[in-house]
Amino acid sequence: MSDANLSETNIVLIGFMGSGKSLTAKCLASRLGKMVVSTDDLIEAQERRPITEIFAREGEAYFRNIEKAAVAEASGRSGIIIDCGGGVVLDPENLKRLKASGRVFYLKASAEALYKNVKGRKHRPLLNVTDPLSVIQEKLAERKPFYEQADDVILSEGRTIEDMAEEIMGKLGGS
Ligand code: S3P
Numbered sequence: 001m002s003d004a005n006l007s008e009t010n011i012v013l014i015g016f017m018g019s020g021k022s023l024t025a026k027c028l029a030s031r032l033g034k035m036v037v038s039t040d041d042l043i044e045a046q047e048r049r050p051i052t053e054i055f056a057r058e059g060e061a062y063f064r065n066i067e068k069a070a071v072a073e074a075s076g077r078s079g080i081i082i083d084c085g086g087g088v089v090l091d092p093e094n095l096k097r098l099k100a101s102g103r104v105f106y107l108k109a110s111a112e113a114l115y116k117n118v119k120g121r122k123h124r125p126l127l128n129v130t131d132p133l134s135v136i137q138e139k140l141a142e143r144k145p146f147y148e149q150a151d152d153v154i155l156s157e158g159r160t161i162e163d164m165a166e167e168i169m170g171k172l173g174g175s
Pocket of ligand 1: 022040051084085086087088123124126
């Protein structure tokens with residue numbers, strides 16, 4: 001890939017809630033001088049309300065529709081880092097668009113590690129339940145085949161954010 005193509009192509013981060021996408025995206029942004037576009041932020045800006053409220057009032061199907069529009073908007077841009085909500089892979093068209101717009105990295109971790117990272121945080125409606133670990137195990141198993149369609153897998157368990165960002169930059173530079 002030429003340097004020009006490299007600077008235009010998007011860096012897309014996918015993975016389950018708590019896998020470190022947002023922090024890794026921020027780290028990559030400061031290291032590479034690129035902008036982060038978060039699908040969750042696009043949704044909240046468009047709706048002018050938090051995701052918890054969108055889920056509570058309108059339900060998940062409504063959220064997924066706006067999320068699809070957010071993915072289309074983000075993947076229509078170039079030279080950015082796209083921080084995707086964990087559920088974007090549920091719609092095959094989202095993944096297709098994201099893959100066409102850049103290189104997709106899956107930040108992978110076990111259900112137990114993800115649980116440790118999300119425990120006690122209240123901004124994720126799908127995990128505001130009595131047994132979040134079971135929900136994580138179930139949804140992770142359901143989404144795994146889709147996450148694995150990423151171009152690259154980055155193990156996030158036991159790693160620092162800087163370390164993951166380094167690995168991603170290495171992969172971008174090396175092919
Ligand atoms: C979701 C992940 C969240 C957010 C919403 C639904 C999911 O984003 O989009 O709460 O279905 O996995 P993060 O992965 O950034 O937490």
